[in-house]
Amino acid sequence: MLRVVLSFLFIYVAFSEPECSRFHYEEQTLNKMIRVEIAMEKLQLDMAATQQQVLDALRGLREETQQIKDDWNNEKESLKRDVKDMKGAIANDILEFTNELEKLKGPAVAFRSKDVADLTPNSGDTLVFQTTMLNEGLGYDNTTGIFTAPVGGTYIFTVQFCVVGGKNMYYVIVADNEEIKKGWFCDAKWTACYSADAVVVLKQGARVQVKCSSSSSLLSSNSNYWNTFSGVFVHA
Structure with missing residues (x-):
């Protein structure tokens, strides 16, 4: 794709310049080619930088998403432990309350x-x-x-x-x-x-x-x- 773009730019520059002399034409052509090449290199660098920024953003997004998943999983496990502990505490309270009632009630006499x-x-x-x-x-x-x-x-x-x-x-x-x-x-x-x-x-x-x-x-x-x-x- 870069070659195609370069060729089009070259043809455009070549036909858009007025012709003065053979050497002048060649010099102008060479100058245009160099400028085009520099522009292409800059374009490549900009594209590479943009691509790197996109990759960095995607990587950061993946890391953030993974962190959210990890936090959620940890929260779920913590919640399960809390619910289990709460059930155990409630069961113990009910058992103690029942035992106290039995003590108060005493045997049948x-x-x-x-x-x-x-x-x-x-x-x-x-x-x-x-x-x-x-x-x-x-x-x-x-x-x-x-x-x-x-x-x-x-x-x-x-x-x-x-x-x-x-x-x-x-x-x-x-x-x-x-x-x-x-x-x-x-x-x-x-x-x-x-x-x-x-x-x-x-x-x-x-x-x-x-x-x-x-x-x-x-x-x-x-x-x-x-x-x-x-x-x-x-x-x-």
Whole structure:
């Protein structure tokens, strides 16, 4: 291509110059050729410089693009690690929270009993409810009428007494020799059932029982109404 351009430039210069003499023509021709050659060399140098600039720009663009890719890949890996760590932390928090709830909830402890052995108890007697209908945690002993706390925590105890009409029932709920509930039930004419409950915080191994607090007590029981003693563990 350079030769073609050079030839055209040469022909153009040759025909555009006025002819004076043979030597003058040759001198002018030679001068034009040199100028054309210098112009071509400059053009080549400019093209080479421009090409180099384009190559440098492309190389820089490639490097910048690669750097962006590398940064993005690193960011993705960092994000994956952060998400993994966050999932692990959340899982640990959930496990710890669940364990704490289990500790607060504690084991299942509950009992329910009926059928007082002696319907005419004396003052100070422990009322023994002989029939055990529920005994989760095995805390209640139906031979002694005493509940022994298998774990420490808050408990609710409930009693129901069915009193003969015109008679009385004096009772007291005792936890480790401490009276936590005390009362009196009666009805002037009819046999009637009454209930009471008590909330108490017990240590493991504490003993709870229901006692009669007066010898004038008289209870009644049949298939339609029961004398009962029950309790449930609420939380640690």
